Amino acid sequence: MTMPAIELRAVDKTYAIGRKSREVVQDCSFAVADGSFTVVIGPSGAGKSTLMRLIAGFERPSKGEILVDGRPVKGPGPDRQVVFQETALFPWMTTRENVAYGPKARGDYTPDARHLAARLIERVGLDQFQNKYPSQLSGGMQRRAELARAMVNRPRVMILDEPFRGLDAMTKKLMLEYYSALSRESKRTNLFVTTDVDEAIFLADRLLVMTHIPTRVRAAIDVDLPYPRQLAGFASDDRANDLKRQVLSLLHEEAARSFGAGGVAADFVAAYRSRMAEEST
């Protein structure tokens, strides 16, 4: 058996807020297989982003261990590249400067790296926009520039934290199909965070359904749908619908737990439940 690309062992993360402390991640363990596309899905505010920051090495776990390729994470590194929720391109750099930043900053801007940067910019369809600043790009272009900027570092793992949130429905669909094809081609390990079930099932080899805060893995589900997948075909695909129902019911339980009992929240949950029942008939 090959070593997992990422392994979490009983990870806890607690933040101190004044004198109180808030546990965001609790006893969280999972492994991400090398070359897999693993999607992390959970209710919003569950602590998924915290988990990603821990794996990226921006923060340290309070307890437990995070291993990448069997070595404990000591800080951020080029082997793990993060694509954030909203654009984090350097606003004062053009597309080309943004993409070339990583290799340049490491003093590693060899002809080879230069070539890779140029190829990636072309691959994400931005060669006409090389000399534009991020503010001159559309939302979808910004996301693609960011993917290129991350991939130019040849990361072991791509960590994508709801990268397509905030894009309009059409752009989002295109980006999903685009990124799915791109990652399938590269055989790179992907860790992708989302709250959207369709997005999750479309992309994933493996789904990790997370609990409400403090978060840990509620269920791991293998998504054995054949490639290439079609987002449009999901509505009529029985297997996809089964998976969707399974994930939704898990998510719903977690969401209901977060709402607690009584009041407006309970009404909302009841309404949601009856809508789900309708949909499944």
Next chain:
Amino acid sequence: MTTDVLVGAAGETARPIRRKAAPSASARATRRALVAYAVVLLVWQLGATSRGWLGHPLPYLGNLPAPSAVLEAFRRLIVDPGYWQSGYASFVRVLTGFGAAVVVGVPLGLVMALNPRIRRVVFPVFELLRPIPPLAWVPAAIIFWPTQELSIDFVIFIGAFYTMVLNVLGGADAVDVRLIQTARSMGASRWNVFSRVVLPAVIPSIVVGSQVAIGVTWEVVVAAEMISGGGSGGGTSSGGGLGFFIWNSYVGGSYPQIVVGMISIGIAGYFSSAALRWTGGRLTRWAGARS
């Protein structure tokens, strides 16, 4: 009037990369500015000459020298080397004090933002001194500094300094942490993160701070010159700067000349702000690129 034409021209340079605006937009802005100036001048002229056409002076306006009298004084002064020397003296002081505030304030703001320990030590002192108005420093400055000139420079420095520091500090605090994380995750050194990420992110704040600060320096220089009696020039008005020029005109009872002095400061302030705006626009092309 020459100033009116320049108003429109300077206003257009603010955003170099802005997607081509309709040419009529700036023409309309210029036209509106011209109308505004004309209205102000007309009201002023009517008010100032109210004793003649109304029989008795209107309150406030009736005691002003008329624009025509000011224009006359201006025509006389524009060929007077003393007037230009006054303007030059004030300009040099503003530039010295402002330059010192940038040179000291920007690094101090950055150091406070990047090093919490230094911030905890320096910031309380900074906040205690900040409410002291620059003009309250005039007597102390005269005692501290060997020359009158240096005292005035120092007071101007005080006027611009706090604004610079606070803007840089605020700008550096507001740098998107994800940008720093991104840079670090790509293996950038601390120096690279500072020079390629933090510094460019702070530049817009430096530009805004400079524009506010230069305005303050023109307010301060005039008052400082009035209070200190104009510096090295002593008795003559030439070395005293525009503040002393105004004060001298007041003492000498030549009211149109006071107004000339005041307008000169307005124009000088306007152009120094415009110059900074232009420079700032060049430095932050990327920010102006949003359509």
